[in-house]
Amino acid sequence: MTQQKNPSPSAPSLARAWSRRAVLASGVATLAAPMVLRAQTPAKVIRIGSPDLGTAGKPSPGSSVLAVVQAHKWLEEEFEKDGIKVEWNFFRGAGPAVHEAVSAKQLDVISLGDLAAVIGRARGLPTRFITASGRGSNSYLATAPGVSIHTVADLKGKKVTVLKGTAYQRPFDNLLASAGLTEKDVKLINMDWPSSKAAVVAGQIDATFGGADLFLLKDKGVNIALSTKGRGPAYTINAGILATDDFLAQQPQLAQRLVRQLVRGAQWASQEKNRDALIKLYADNSGNPEVAFREELAGDSLGARFSPLLDDGFIAGYQGVQDDGLKLGLIRQGFDVKAWFQPALVQQAIKDLKLDKQWAETDATGKAKGAA
CATH class of the missing domain: 3.40.190.10 (Periplasmic binding protein-like II)
Known part of the structure; x- marks a missing residue:
């Protein structure tokens, strides 16, 4: 059972507190005040969920940027000074089990492969796509x-x-x-x-x-x-990190800080000099053999594989997943794929970390923009 956030003060008690400070405030302002104060109350825990891609008793989000951040404990380091706990939840039931946990409001941030993410959104799960975590993996x-x-x-x-x-x-x-x-x-x-x-x-x-x-x-x-x-x-699989609408609305600053660490992880994973270290990290973190990750990444550009950009090529890939899902009967109805993505968090993180030239944007065909 995942740990729940500490409950916020009730709306009436907040309204009374506000009225003591501003006796002349209008009724509308009094009603709005609790929502503003609640949004500014920092969370005590950030609950992250992922399919369990580990073995040998080692729960793992697999070979993605999230695994890099988890192994380095960068999220824990980022939030511990504020007394905020990072809670990791791994699900043997994969995407469907993650969906159930989101529906039950037990998770704030999730990692999913493309079809599972699309199925969840098509069924009405209140999520937004905040960063890419892996591109073009094979089966x-x-x-x-x-x-x-x-x-x-x-x-x-x-x-x-x-x-x-x-x-x-x-x-x-x-x-x-x-x-x-x-x-x-x-x-x-x-x-x-x-x-x-x-x-x-x-x-x-x-x-x-x-x-x-x-x-x-x-x-x-x-x-x-x-x-x-x-x-x-x-035939390939993309993956990404999504956040619930509630988390983004109530904890925008925490969401930005979280994405900054994910972009940091993407930058580390994108370095060719880190290829051997990345493969070893994935093996140690998941309990799977190095040969699996070495074979999977062979011949691939790490920069292209781990770009966090929510660019035209990445979004077009998800449009393709939805189109195939409808054609194959895997989903019953579509949705506005482009509106699902929220690239501003990644863009700000890249600016903060001065990584503007780290990754090339791709066009709708998946090719780097400006390439011949």
Whole structure:
């Protein structure tokens, strides 16, 4: 159970306090005063939620900027002088479980992959997108020992697990579509990541689709048969950090300070000189092997992968996720994707940290602006 914020003073008591200070204030001012005072009351805890992408008893937000900030304890350092606790919550149920916690008002800030974030917003979750935390990550199909799958077409009739409602469902469905297949053409099982790993090792399923942590299973006879690497934007996954409307409205200064630390983490992760240290950090933080992260990041520009910018290319990627979600029946109704993003916090953080030239903005096609 997550720790709740200390309750604010009641509206009547605040109104009485205000009236003692300003007897001549109008009724409207008296009613507005409690809201202003409440907004200025700093939180006692910032509650962060993420799917659990760790293993071996190491809860982790995976290979994102958030993991860098968590490992360095930069948020704790930022807020401890104000007596504000940073509370980390990791969910084995991934996106759907994070959604439930947001609905119950148990979280302030969340980390999600693109499809999970879009599904939550399409269902009415009161969130705003405040910074990118990872771009263009890939997915992998791991097959059980002795199972022969070499092409996407070979998946027909096979027993495959995918954790539905997570960012992996979209590239999996697009992968099937590339061979003229749909989810109905495979024996699709909705299973969480730890269970699916155990099932594929035991040969209880033919294959499982997920992230680079599946490389952990290679020494158990599991084969990485397919990858989305190099297949284009429809097959990759973006990720970002969202905040609830309540948190942004009531704690704008804390939100800005939080984003500043996330941008600091993005700057550290973007440095090629930190590549080996980044891979080691991800492995130590998650319990997954270094080979998984080394394979995933091979050939990628770290600056492009970890740019925090909420630019045209990043937003267009989420528009594509919504479009695919509607087409594939993963969401029932759309929303204004561009209005969902709140880039001002990132822009201010970049200015504060003097990182104006650190990352190149991308256009709607995903190419760096000004590039030939």
